[in-house]
Amino acid sequence: ILNVEQSPQSLHVQEGDSTNFTCSFPSSNFYALHWYRWETAKSPEALFVMTLNGDEKKKGRISATLNTKEGYSYLYIKGSQPEDSATYLCAFIGGTSYGKLTFGQGTILTVHP
Protein backbone atom coordinates (compact mmCIF):
# COMPACT_ATOMS: atom_id res chain seq x y z
CA ILE A 1 0.00 0.00 0.00
CA LEU A 2 1.48 3.33 -1.07
CA ASN A 3 1.79 6.17 1.42
CA VAL A 4 0.16 9.39 0.27
CA GLU A 5 0.01 11.98 3.02
CA GLN A 6 -1.70 15.37 3.06
CA SER A 7 -1.01 18.14 5.51
CA PRO A 8 -2.45 19.82 7.37
CA GLN A 9 -5.50 17.68 8.08
CA SER A 10 -7.64 20.80 8.47
CA LEU A 11 -7.18 24.52 8.07
CA HIS A 12 -9.22 27.55 9.09
CA VAL A 13 -8.48 30.86 7.36
CA GLN A 14 -10.14 34.24 7.05
CA GLU A 15 -11.65 35.49 3.83
CA GLY A 16 -8.92 37.11 1.74
CA ASP A 17 -6.07 35.05 3.21
CA SER A 18 -3.85 33.05 0.91
CA THR A 19 -3.19 29.50 1.91
CA ASN A 20 -1.39 26.37 0.82
CA PHE A 21 -1.26 22.72 1.66
CA THR A 22 0.91 19.74 0.84
CA CYS A 23 0.59 16.30 -0.69
CA SER A 24 3.52 13.92 -0.15
CA PHE A 25 3.90 10.76 -2.21
CA PRO A 26 6.54 8.14 -3.09
CA SER A 27 9.36 9.74 -5.10
CA SER A 28 10.03 6.62 -7.13
CA ASN A 29 8.02 5.26 -10.06
CA PHE A 30 5.91 8.39 -10.48
CA TYR A 31 3.28 8.51 -13.20
CA ALA A 32 0.78 11.26 -12.32
CA LEU A 33 -0.74 13.25 -9.47
CA HIS A 34 -4.33 14.46 -9.29
CA TRP A 35 -5.82 17.26 -7.19
CA TYR A 36 -9.55 17.28 -6.45
CA ARG A 37 -11.91 19.64 -4.69
CA TRP A 38 -14.70 17.93 -2.83
CA GLU A 39 -17.73 19.47 -1.20
CA THR A 40 -19.89 17.34 1.07
CA ALA A 41 -22.74 15.58 -0.76
CA LYS A 42 -21.22 16.37 -4.16
CA SER A 43 -18.88 14.58 -6.54
CA PRO A 44 -15.16 15.27 -6.21
CA GLU A 45 -14.30 17.89 -8.84
CA ALA A 46 -11.07 17.56 -10.80
CA LEU A 47 -8.70 20.53 -10.39
CA PHE A 48 -5.41 19.40 -11.93
CA VAL A 49 -3.66 16.37 -13.35
CA MET A 50 0.10 16.80 -13.06
CA THR A 51 2.58 14.60 -14.81
CA LEU A 52 5.95 16.34 -15.19
CA ASN A 53 8.48 17.32 -12.56
CA GLY A 54 8.39 21.09 -12.19
CA ASP A 55 4.81 21.33 -13.51
CA GLU A 56 2.90 24.39 -12.40
CA LYS A 57 -0.82 24.57 -13.13
CA LYS A 58 -3.30 27.34 -12.48
CA LYS A 59 -7.09 27.61 -12.47
CA GLY A 60 -8.36 31.01 -11.39
CA ARG A 61 -7.09 31.65 -7.84
CA ILE A 62 -5.93 28.06 -7.37
CA SER A 63 -2.53 26.83 -8.48
CA ALA A 64 -0.40 23.75 -7.92
CA THR A 65 3.25 22.78 -8.22
CA LEU A 66 4.88 19.39 -8.51
CA ASN A 67 8.24 18.02 -7.40
CA THR A 68 8.50 14.36 -8.34
CA LYS A 69 12.15 14.01 -7.29
CA GLU A 70 11.37 14.80 -3.67
CA GLY A 71 7.81 13.50 -3.77
CA TYR A 72 5.57 16.46 -3.00
CA SER A 73 3.00 18.77 -4.53
CA TYR A 74 1.69 22.06 -3.17
CA LEU A 75 -1.78 23.47 -3.74
CA TYR A 76 -2.12 27.25 -3.32
CA ILE A 77 -5.27 29.31 -2.99
CA LYS A 78 -4.87 33.06 -3.37
CA GLY A 79 -7.35 35.36 -1.65
CA SER A 80 -9.52 32.60 -0.15
CA GLN A 81 -13.29 33.00 -0.38
CA PRO A 82 -15.98 31.23 1.69
CA GLU A 83 -16.96 29.24 -1.42
CA ASP A 84 -13.45 27.71 -1.41
CA SER A 85 -14.42 25.82 1.75
CA ALA A 86 -14.14 22.14 0.84
CA THR A 87 -11.94 19.09 1.25
CA TYR A 88 -8.96 19.06 -1.11
CA LEU A 89 -7.78 15.60 -2.12
CA CYS A 90 -4.64 14.51 -3.89
CA ALA A 91 -4.23 11.14 -5.59
CA PHE A 92 -1.04 9.46 -6.77
CA ILE A 93 -0.53 7.00 -9.61
CA GLY A 94 2.69 5.03 -9.83
CA GLY A 95 4.10 3.17 -12.79
CA THR A 96 1.73 3.43 -15.72
CA SER A 97 -1.70 4.76 -16.59
CA TYR A 98 -2.98 1.32 -15.62
CA GLY A 99 -1.71 1.77 -12.09
CA LYS A 100 -4.07 2.15 -9.18
CA LEU A 101 -4.94 5.56 -7.83
CA THR A 102 -4.00 6.07 -4.17
CA PHE A 103 -5.68 8.99 -2.40
CA GLY A 104 -4.46 11.04 0.50
CA GLN A 105 -6.83 11.58 3.42
CA GLY A 106 -7.57 15.15 2.36
CA THR A 107 -7.17 18.66 3.77
CA ILE A 108 -10.38 20.24 5.04
CA LEU A 109 -10.35 23.97 4.34
CA THR A 110 -12.79 26.32 6.07
CA VAL A 111 -12.80 29.96 4.99
CA HIS A 112 -14.49 32.28 7.48
CA PRO A 113 -16.21 35.45 6.21
Place this chain on the structure above:
Amino acid sequence: NAGVTQTPKFQVLKTGQSMTLQCAQDMNHEYMSWYRQDPGMGLRLIHYSVGAGITDQGEVPNGYNVSRSTTEDFPLRLLSAAPSQTSVYFCASSYGGWGNTIYFGEGSWLTVV
Protein backbone atom coordinates in the same frame (compact mmCIF):
# COMPACT_ATOMS: atom_id res chain seq x y z
CA ASN B 1 -24.47 14.55 -20.82
CA ALA B 2 -25.21 12.61 -17.61
CA GLY B 3 -21.56 11.77 -16.77
CA VAL B 4 -21.27 9.19 -14.01
CA THR B 5 -24.58 8.18 -12.44
CA GLN B 6 -24.83 6.23 -9.21
CA THR B 7 -27.93 4.72 -7.64
CA PRO B 8 -29.26 4.60 -5.01
CA LYS B 9 -28.08 7.78 -3.29
CA PHE B 10 -29.10 6.54 0.17
CA GLN B 11 -29.72 3.02 1.44
CA VAL B 12 -30.18 1.39 4.82
CA LEU B 13 -29.54 -2.35 4.99
CA LYS B 14 -29.82 -4.93 7.71
CA THR B 15 -26.80 -7.06 8.52
CA GLY B 16 -26.67 -10.05 6.21
CA GLN B 17 -28.73 -8.52 3.42
CA SER B 18 -27.30 -8.21 -0.07
CA MET B 19 -27.63 -5.33 -2.47
CA THR B 20 -26.15 -3.85 -5.64
CA LEU B 21 -24.93 -0.30 -6.09
CA GLN B 22 -25.36 0.72 -9.70
CA CYS B 23 -22.89 2.84 -11.65
CA ALA B 24 -23.29 3.93 -15.25
CA GLN B 25 -21.34 6.34 -17.43
CA ASP B 26 -22.19 7.64 -20.87
CA MET B 27 -18.73 8.89 -21.85
CA ASN B 28 -17.40 5.65 -23.36
CA HIS B 29 -14.74 5.41 -20.64
CA GLU B 30 -12.87 2.14 -20.45
CA TYR B 31 -11.61 2.69 -16.92
CA MET B 32 -14.08 2.47 -14.04
CA SER B 33 -13.61 1.99 -10.32
CA TRP B 34 -15.35 1.90 -6.97
CA TYR B 35 -14.09 3.65 -3.85
CA ARG B 36 -15.32 3.88 -0.31
CA GLN B 37 -14.81 6.95 1.82
CA ASP B 38 -14.56 6.68 5.59
CA PRO B 39 -13.79 9.53 8.01
CA GLY B 40 -10.08 10.32 8.22
CA MET B 41 -9.16 7.66 5.64
CA GLY B 42 -9.55 9.31 2.25
CA LEU B 43 -10.88 7.31 -0.67
CA ARG B 44 -9.93 3.64 -0.74
CA LEU B 45 -10.11 1.56 -3.89
CA ILE B 46 -12.45 -1.46 -3.73
CA HIS B 47 -12.42 -2.83 -7.30
CA TYR B 48 -11.59 -1.45 -10.70
CA SER B 49 -11.96 -2.33 -14.37
CA VAL B 50 -9.90 -1.36 -17.43
CA GLY B 51 -12.51 -2.51 -19.93
CA ALA B 52 -15.54 -4.70 -20.48
CA GLY B 53 -14.92 -8.20 -19.17
CA ILE B 54 -11.86 -7.16 -17.12
CA THR B 55 -11.95 -6.48 -13.38
CA ASP B 56 -9.38 -6.49 -10.61
CA GLN B 57 -9.20 -6.00 -6.87
CA GLY B 58 -8.20 -2.81 -5.17
CA GLU B 59 -7.11 -2.14 -1.62
CA VAL B 60 -10.27 -3.26 0.23
CA PRO B 61 -12.11 -5.84 -1.94
CA ASN B 62 -13.38 -8.23 0.75
CA GLY B 63 -17.16 -8.46 0.93
CA TYR B 64 -17.68 -6.93 -2.51
CA ASN B 65 -18.09 -8.31 -6.01
CA VAL B 66 -18.06 -6.54 -9.36
CA SER B 67 -18.65 -7.40 -12.98
CA ARG B 68 -18.22 -5.43 -16.21
CA SER B 69 -20.38 -6.89 -18.94
CA THR B 70 -20.67 -3.57 -20.83
CA THR B 71 -18.48 -0.48 -21.17
CA GLU B 72 -21.21 1.67 -19.60
CA ASP B 73 -22.04 -0.23 -16.41
CA PHE B 74 -19.99 -1.28 -13.39
CA PRO B 75 -22.23 -2.54 -10.56
CA LEU B 76 -20.87 -3.18 -7.06
CA ARG B 77 -22.47 -6.03 -5.12
CA LEU B 78 -22.44 -6.39 -1.37
CA LEU B 79 -22.84 -10.09 -0.76
CA SER B 80 -23.77 -10.13 2.94
CA ALA B 81 -23.77 -6.64 4.40
CA ALA B 82 -21.88 -5.97 7.61
CA PRO B 83 -21.85 -2.83 9.80
CA SER B 84 -18.19 -2.32 8.75
CA GLN B 85 -19.48 -1.64 5.24
CA THR B 86 -21.30 1.48 6.40
CA SER B 87 -19.64 4.11 4.25
CA VAL B 88 -20.00 6.49 1.34
CA TYR B 89 -19.31 4.79 -1.97
CA PHE B 90 -18.07 6.57 -5.08
CA CYS B 91 -17.91 5.30 -8.62
CA ALA B 92 -15.41 6.88 -10.99
CA SER B 93 -14.45 6.62 -14.63
CA SER B 94 -11.71 7.82 -16.93
CA TYR B 95 -10.82 7.69 -20.61
CA GLY B 96 -7.42 6.34 -21.57
CA GLY B 97 -6.12 5.63 -18.08
CA TRP B 98 -5.98 7.05 -14.58
CA GLY B 99 -3.43 9.65 -15.67
CA ASN B 100 -6.27 11.54 -17.36
CA THR B 101 -9.11 13.42 -15.72
CA ILE B 102 -11.26 11.16 -13.57
CA TYR B 103 -14.97 11.77 -13.25
CA PHE B 104 -16.85 10.81 -10.11
CA GLY B 105 -20.46 10.02 -9.38
CA GLU B 106 -22.25 11.85 -6.60
CA GLY B 107 -21.83 9.07 -4.06
CA SER B 108 -24.04 6.48 -2.40
CA TRP B 109 -24.55 6.68 1.36
CA LEU B 110 -24.94 3.19 2.78
CA THR B 111 -25.80 2.37 6.38
CA VAL B 112 -25.77 -1.22 7.61
CA VAL B 113 -27.59 -1.78 10.90
